[in-house]
Amino acid sequence: MIRSLIAAAAAFVLLAVAPIAASAADPENTLVLETTKGRVVIALRPDLAPKHVAHVKALVGQKFYDGIVFHRVIDGFMAQTGDPTGTGMGGSDLPDVPAEFTDTHFGRGVVGAARSQDPDSANSQFFIMFADGGFLNGQYTVWGEVTEGMENVDKINKGEPPADPDKIVTARLASQP
Numbered sequence: 001m002i003r004s005l006i007a008a009a010a011a012f013v014l015l016a017v018a019p020i021a022a023s024a025a026d027p028e029n030t031l032v033l034e035t036t037k038g039r040v041v042i043a044l045r046p047d048l049a050p051k052h053v054a055h056v057k058a059l060v061g062q063k064f065y066d067g068i069v070f071h072r073v074i075d076g077f078m079a080q081t082g083d084p085t086g087t088g089m090g091g092s093d094l095p096d097v098p099a100e101f102t103d104t105h106f107g108r109g110v111v112g113a114a115r116s117q118d119p120d121s122a123n124s125q126f127f128i129m130f131a132d133g134g135f136l137n138g139q140y141t142v143w144g145e146v147t148e149g150m151e152n153v154d155k156i157n158k159g160e161p162p163a164d165p166d167k168i169v170t171a172r173l174a175s176q177p
Contacts, residue, residue: 028174030147030173031144034169036166040153042111043144055097056144067167067168070157072160074160078127078129091123106137107133108132112142112143
């Protein structure tokens with residue numbers, strides 16, 4: 001009986017992490033951020049947000065994120081980046097992306113699309129969760145999850161804006177040289 005329960009629990013854990021592991025193993029859907037605090041690897045989730053993932057990939061291909069600061073970093077909540085002006089008011093020249101809300105839980109390491117009050121206003125800005133943010137579930141688009149380097153996200157200088165902001169040095173797909 002105990003062995004059956006252990007086997008069932010192990011199978012559940014493996015199934016629960018399988019989509020993340022599969023995404024992380026796919027170089028076309030693995031985003032590597034080299035930040036001033038170290039490397040952060042994000043498994044992209046086209047199964048949840050295909051339009052957002054395509055948008056992020058297009059921006060990465062343009063090297064849009066290279067040199068952009070983390071402009072809003074709230075301890076115990078999230079680190080936000082992706083604004084070329086560093087103010088939280090900017091975006092890319094690409095059109096905004098319509099919402100792709102799901103019931104996916106905004107837990108530690110989840111990457112979501114930042115937006116204004118208009119659900120269809122996401123563009124280049126995104127945030128990485130430091131801790132549980134279940135109150136965001138179904139209200140923001142999840143497009144990725146940190147699979148490696150969360151300790152480096154934790155080290156990002158805090159503030160709104162931080163006095164000495166950290167930045168994304170480079171952002172590349174794992175499939176890129």
